[in-house]
Amino acid sequence: MKLILPLYVLTVFTLGFLLYQESGLKESIKKGSEIYTDFCVNCHLDNGKGVPFTYPPLAKSDYLEKTREASIHAVKFGLQGEIIVNGLTYNNTMTSLGLEDEEIANVMNFIMNSWGNTQTKMVTEKEVSAIEK
Template structure:
């Protein structure tokens, strides 16, 4: 197959774009799991099991579906006060993660929403950014 100069440039540009995009997605592929291990697992457990009646579980948690719209703000700003998860009351302070970007919050939420038997709806970055506006937590991607 003989390509003319213009076709050669176009083919090369397409190939380069595909390779760059693949690298971009590969770097973020496991970001939610990495962020969870770094920022959440010490309290909620490696497998989202929580800690007895002190820290609520994320695995099999009814709270995730019932409070979907507040989850981005809870990750960014933290949570104080009593909550009920799977019929059990918890009242421990959860610190916020002000340094997380909107895309990191999205990846972290999607990891939790789809791990350990959870089958909750995944988030888009736009949905997370829109919810963060309600708590003054929008920071950008």
């Protein structure tokens, strides 16, 4: 009987946390969609496919999947130099967008959960703030 109450509390806490995280992710994705439209769509397009050899795709991007920290770094500080995305080489410059850490987290959550990308771990403002130049 003594074991039932702690298990119940743990179960309720775990379910509450998962529901909170899911609703937090949905809200972040919604905000990130707006940021994407304002800052990213000109180069990476509405469908996230980018422009071959000029602007890398975000849709079904192996780069996003394999280099989470580098992807966040690119949005936060910009990116210059060669990268390989889905087997194609890109060597262009992406300037820093001047976004706040919370905005970066939101747009990353949108990108990482759109166009065939799926991430189970939500990008947080704390994670973004820990990434340094």
